[in-house]
Amino acid sequence: MKKRKRITLLAFALLSAGVIAACSSTNADESEKEETSQAAEPIMAVGSSAMQPLVEAAAQQYTKENPGSVISVQGGGSGTGLSKISEDAVDIGNSDIFAEEKEGVDAGSLVDHKVAVVGMGPVSHPETGVDDITTEELIGIFTGKIKNWKELGGIDQEIIVINRAKGSGTRATFEAFALQGKEPIDAQERDSSGTVRKIVSETPGAISYLAFSYFDETTTALQVNGVTPNRKNVESNEWEIWAYQHMYTNGEATGLAKELIDYILSDEIQETLLVEMDYLPVTGMKVERDAEGSIMKK
Amino acid sequence: MKGVQMMAKMMKEMEHPLYKKSGKIRTGRIGKWITFLSVALTAAITAAILFLVFSKGLATFITNDGSVKDFFTGTAWNPAEVNSFGKPIIGALPFLLGSLAVTGLSALISGPLAIGAAIFMSEIAPRGGKRIMQPVIELLVGIPSVVYGFIGLSAVVPFLRNMFPGSGFGIAAGTIVLSVMILPTVTSLALDAIQSVPRSLREASLALGSTRWQMICKVVLKTAKPGLMMAVIFGMARAFGEALAVQMVIGNASVIPHSLFEPASTVTSILTMGMGYTVMGQVENNALWSLALVLLIMSLIFTITVRVAGKGRVR
Numbered sequence: 001m002k003k004r005k006r007i008t009l010l011a012f013a014l015l016s017a018g019v020i021a022a023c024s025s026t027n028a029d030e031s032e033k034e035e036t037s038q039a040a041e042p043i044m045a046v047g048s049s050a051m052q053p054l055v056e057a058a059a060q061q062y063t064k065e066n067p068g069s070v071i072s073v074q075g076g077g078s079g080t081g082l083s084k085i086s087e088d089a090v091d092i093g094n095s096d097i098f099a100e101e102k103e104g105v106d107a108g109s110l111v112d113h114k115v116a117v118v119g120m121g122p123v124s125h126p127e128t129g130v131d132d133i134t135t136e137e138l139i140g141i142f143t144g145k146i147k148n149w150k151e152l153g154g155i156d157q158e159i160i161v162i163n164r165a166k167g168s169g170t171r172a173t174f175e176a177f178a179l180q181g182k183e184p185i186d187a188q189e190r191d192s193s194g195t196v197r198k199i200v201s202e203t204p205g206a207i208s209y210l211a212f213s214y215f216d217e218t219t220t221a222l223q224v225n226g227v228t229p230n231r232k233n234v235e236s237n238e239w240e241i242w243a244y245q246h247m248y249t250n251g252e253a254t255g256l257a258k259e260l261i262d263y264i265l266s267d268e269i270q271e272t273l274l275v276e277m278d279y280l281p282v283t284g285m286k287v288e289r290d291a292e293g294s295i296m297k298k
Numbered sequence: 299m300k301g302v303q304m305m306a307k308m309m310k311e312m313e314h315p316l317y318k319k320s321g322k323i324r325t326g327r328i329g330k331w332i333t334f335l336s337v338a339l340t341a342a343i344t345a346a347i348l349f350l351v352f353s354k355g356l357a358t359f360i361t362n363d364g365s366v367k368d369f370f371t372g373t374a375w376n377p378a379e380v381n382s383f384g385k386p387i388i389g390a391l392p393f394l395l396g397s398l399a400v401t402g403l404s405a406l407i408s409g410p411l412a413i414g415a416a417i418f419m420s421e422i423a424p425r426g427g428k429r430i431m432q433p434v435i436e437l438l439v440g441i442p443s444v445v446y447g448f449i450g451l452s453a454v455v456p457f458l459r460n461m462f463p464g465s466g467f468g469i470a471a472g473t474i475v476l477s478v479m480i481l482p483t484v485t486s487l488a489l490d491a492i493q494s495v496p497r498s499l500r501e502a503s504l505a506l507g508s509t510r511w512q513m514i515c516k517v518v519l520k521t522a523k524p525g526l527m528m529a530v531i532f533g534m535a536r537a538f539g540e541a542l543a544v545q546m547v548i549g550n551a552s553v554i555p556h557s558l559f560e561p562a563s564t565v566t567s568i569l570t571m572g573m574g575y576t577v578m579g580q581v582e583n584n585a586l587w588s589l590a591l592v593l594l595i596m597s598l599i600f601t602i603t604v605r606v607a608g609k610g611r612v613r
Binding site for chain 1 (some may be wrong): 376378451456459465466467545546549550551552553561563570571572574575576577578579580583
C-alpha cells in the first residue's frame with residue numbers, strides 16, 4: 001500500500017512539474033513574441049521539389065531578417081502541394097504547374113502567386129554529334145520515329161530516350177511546349193532531375209530534358225530551331241519551354257504567408273537569390289502566359 | 299459487541315503477511331498485461347494496414363470503375379486517362395511480369411550460390427569458412443539498398459552496356475543487384491537449415507561407408523530440403539518487395555521488354571516513382587494503391603508458402 005502511494009505521489013509530482021514547465025515555456029515564448037512584436041503564426045509551405053530549394057532559401061533569409069517567424073518548407077511534389085492547399089491543410093502550396101492543369105484540384109478558391117520562372121530544355125549525351133535540332137526532330141525523337149542520331153547528322157548511335165515520371169511538372173512542361181502536346185513513347189522513366197543528368201551524361205546516345213539549373217558540362221544542352229536556351233530568350237519567349245513556379249494560397253494570402261510571398265517577389269530577392277539559384281525572375285518576363293498556354297505581351 | 303470483536307480479530311488476521319498480496323504476483327500480473335497490450339497493438343496495426351491497403355487498392359475497381367481483367371492483362375499504364383469504354387487505363391501486366399522476372403531470376407542465381415556457401419561453412423570447412431564467410435555476410439546485410447542501387451548504376455549498368463546491346467538498364471541489371479542483395483539472407487537461412495540436420499544422420503551415413511560428398515548430397519541436403527526451400531522463398535519475398543535498388547537500375551519503362559537488356563519495370567519501381575506526383579483520392583493515386591495491394595497479397599502468398607514448406611522441416 002505504502003509503495004503504491006509513493007508511486008502515485010511521484011507520478012503526480014512529475015506530472016505537475018511537466019505542466020509547470022510547459023506553462024513557463026509558453027510564457028517565455030509569449031514574452032519573446034512580445035519583444036519582436038510582429039512575429040506571426042508559424043506557416044507551412046508544401047509541394048514541388050523543384051521549388052523547394054528556392055522557397056527554403058528565401059524562408060531562411062526572411063527568418064534571419066525577421067526573427068521569431070517560423071516557416072517550414074517541405075517537398076512532396078506539385079500534386080501534393082496542390083491537393084494540400086485545396087484541402088486548406090497547409091498555408092502555401094508550391095507547384096510548378098497551374099492548378100487548373102491538375103485534375104482533382106478545385107482551382108476556384110486558390111489564389112496564384114507566380115514567384116519565379118524555370119526554363120527547361122532538351123539535353124543529350126555530349127558525344128552525339130548534334131547540338132541543334134528542330135521542333136519536328138524533337139517530336140520525332142520522343143515519339144519514337146527517329147531512332148538513330150545518324151538521321152540528324154550525328155554519329156551512328158541509337159537514341160535512348162529518358163523521360164521523367166508521369167505527373168512530373170518538368171515532364172508536363174516539356175510535353176506541352178517542346179513536343180506541342182504529343183505523347184512521348186513508353187521509355188525509361190526517372191523520378192528526379194539529378195538522376196536524369198547522371199544517366200544522360202553516362203549513357204551514349206541518351207536524350208532527356210532538364211531545367212536550366214541542372215545544365216552543366218557533363219551534358220549538351222541542345223538548341224531548338226537555332227535558339228539557345230538562356231534567360232534572355234526565355235524572357236522574350238523566343239525559347240518557349242519554360243514554366244512558372246507557383247505559390248498557391250487558399251483565398252487571398254494573409255499574415256506571414258503574404259509577407260513571405262511579397263518578400264520573394266521583391267526586387268531584392270528576384271535579382272539576387274533567385275538568379276544565384278538559377279531560377280529566372282518573374283519580374284523580368286516580357287510576356288505573360290495563362291493556364292491555357294496562350295501568350296500575351298506584358 | 300461480540301461481533302465487533304470478531305471483526306477486529308479478522309482485520310488483525312488480514313494484516314498477517316500470508317494474507318497480503320505478494321509484490322511478485324503484482325509484477326507478474328503487470329507483465330502479463332504489458333505483453334498482452336504489445337500483442338494487441340501489433341495485431342491492431344496489422345489489421346489497420348490491411349484494411350487501409352485493401353480499401354484504397356480496391357477503390358480503383360469499385361469507385362473508379364477500373365476493370366480487374368485490364369489490370370492483370372493490359373499492357374498500357376496511364377491511369378490519368380480513360381479508354382474507349384470509359385475505364386481508366388490500368389494495364390499492370392508489364393510491371394507484374396517485370397517483378398516476377400527479376401524475383402525468379404535472382405532466386406535462380408543466388409539460391410545455388412547461397413546453398414553452396416552454406417555447405418562450405420557447415421560441412422566442408424566449418425571453422426575457416428565461418429571465420430571468413432560470417433563477417434562477409436554480415437557486412438553485406440548491413441549495406442543499405444540505396445548503396446546497392448548506386449553500385450548497380452555506376453558499375454553493373456555500364457558493364458552490361460559495354461558487353462551487350464542496349465543501354466544496360468533492364469532486367470539483367472536488376473537481377474544482378476537483387477541477387478547480391480538477397481544472397482546474405484538466403485545464405486544464413488540455408489546455413490540454419492543445414493546445421494539443424496541431426497549429427498546422428500551424418501554419423502550413420504559415414505558409418506555405412508559413404509564418402510563425405512555422398513553424405514552431403516544424399517543425406518544432409520535431402521534432409522534439409524524443406525529448410526532450404528524456405529530460405530530461397532524468403533529471399534524471393536525480399537527480392538519481390540525491394541524497391542529502391544531496382545528502381546535505379548531497371549530503367550522504369552512500362553513496356554514488356556524483348557530482352558533482358560532492355561528497360562523494364564517492376565511493381566515497386568512504378569509505385570515509388572509515382573507516389574509524389576499523384577493527388578490523394580484521384581484515379582492515379584488509387585491505381586498505385588492497387589499495385590500496393592498486389593504487393594501485399596504477394597507477400598502473404600510468400601509467407602504462406604514459407605509456412606507450408608517449413609512444415610516438413612526437421613528440427
